[in-house]
Amino acid sequence: MRKLVLVLYLFLLSSIVVHHSHANWSITSSLQDWRDSLALGREKTTRMHFYFHDIVSGKKPTAMKIAQASTTTKSPTVFGIVMMADDPLTEGPEPTSKPVGRAQGLYGSADQEQFALLFAMSFEFTDGIYNGSTLSILGRNPALQLIREMPIVGGTGVFKLARGMVFPKTYWFNATSGDAVVEYHITVIHY
Ligand SMILES: *[C@@H]1O[C@H](CO)[C@@H](O)[C@H](O)[C@H]1NC(C)=O
Ligand SMILES: *[C@@H]1O[C@H](CO)[C@@H](O)[C@H](O)[C@H]1NC(C)=O
């Protein structure tokens, strides 16, 4: 009899514990949704294509120098220079083309021998179903190479739990002013 009571007691206790943890999962319901998606393998793949405008010259630059090392001017790769950007993303290559988002964040020269940037940016989208969603991009960007690639390390909104790749390709570059238009192809996997 005692044994039965103990078993019942343990059973009740364990069901309470299970109940509690379930209750707490449901509090964070979006997390539960992700768990379901993960379990069912409901991943989506989205491909995007747009142009990135990095304007460093003129009266209205979209990227500006915020720091540099004392030795930067002597370095062939301007090593140590850091820029902050709020660059328009547009549907087509013209600056007047329809805006689809902004590329906001940092890039800086991070290689003393070849020209390569560390690129740490949030791409915030403003168009259609992507409005308000972001992708986080972090990686090495050898910007003078015509074709390059960088990892997508996360996202928000429709891009929750994102991972993927961006493939930037220089569309237009003015070596005198430093202004550039870069074509972006993106492949992103998300839930
Ligand atoms: C995007 O969302 C913002 C805020 O929710 C809204 O003001 C804006 O009109 C939206 N833009 C488009 C293109 O839907
Ligand atoms: C490149 O930039 C320089 C300096 O700002 C400017 O004088 C020149 O017209 C630009 N070239 C083109 C093709 O836009």
Ligand SMILES: CC(=O)N[C@H]1CO[C@H](CO)[C@@H](O)[C@@H]1O
């Ligand atoms: C119902 C339930 O289990 N709620 C718990 C959720 O988690 C918080 C803190 O992590 C506890 O304080 C609650 O009792």
